[in-house]
Amino acid sequence: MKFLPISFFILALATAIALAYDPSPLQDICVATNNLDSGVFVNGRFCKDPNQATADDFLFMGLRNPGNTANPLGSKVTPAFVNQFPGVNTLGVSMARIDFAPGGLNPPHLHPRGSEVQFVAEGMLLAGFVTSNQLNNTFFTKVLYKGDVFAFPIGLIHFQLNIGNTYALAFSSFSSQNPGIITVANAVFGAKPPISVDVLTKAFQLDKKVVDYLQAQFWYDNN
Known part of the structure; x- marks a missing residue:
């Protein structure tokens, strides 16, 4: 009996982890579709008949081209979430491209449904995130150079600022098909x-x- 409290704690922790992320798929593929007659509704989207899926459903070419940074923030995020990339539906992953003009800022924001891992492809970025009240709003920050990777935990406020004199480019991966912003x-x-x-x-x-x-x-x- 003395092990019951520990068992309940482990069970509660496992349940919390399971509920914190996108549910695991129960099928190989579930390509999102706007066709409401498909009859299969999974995790916020209807699914295409898997027998009608093609390789094109799992290809997204939107990250090839630079985003337009001619705006007040000097940055542009190009998402490859489920709304733009139907093939990631139920897979629990997505990506984004972030372009920065010199001095460009991806302003403080958070993703309520996914953690983020960011890879710097060009330039130099100042990146950081702030923990919750539980950890006294501790600020973690680093200067990132080409080839560096930085992680932003789910639900925490974070940002990136181009502190170089040239264009900067980063790619981010998320632990959700629709991390939200x-x-x-x-x-x-x-x-x-x-x-x-x-x-x-x-x-x-x-x-x-x-x-x-x-x-x-x-x-x-x-x-």
Whole structure:
């Protein structure tokens, strides 16, 4: 009987891990389709008849071309999530390309459904993430060079900034077919309808005029 508490703890931990990520597939392939007559609905998308799947369903060419960085952030994210890449449906993986102009920023954001591993293909990036309140909002940051890889844990706020004088390029892999993106500034100050000014002035200890100014800005989405 003395081992029962440990057993229950291990079971609870295993259950929490299992629920934290995309469910494992129970079939070889489940290519996402917009055809609602397919009759098979798995993890948020309908699936194509596997007998009608082709090699093209598992090919995505959208990461070949540079993204347009001529925007206020100087960066562009090109996702290869399930909505763009139907073949990854139920596979629990996806990718993205991030292009950076000199000084370009992929602003503080988080992925609620997936961890991220990023590979720097060109240039030099300052990258970092902040832990939750549980670890006192500890900030982990590194300067990344061509060939370096950095990991961003699921659900934690992170960013990348091009600190070099040249173009930079990175590729990211995710532990989810649809990791999701929440850009912090856009969500807080660009919410529709807007979050109460009383909430924001107290939460951020800002003057109402500052909050009004921030809420009046156009918060660009680089995704």
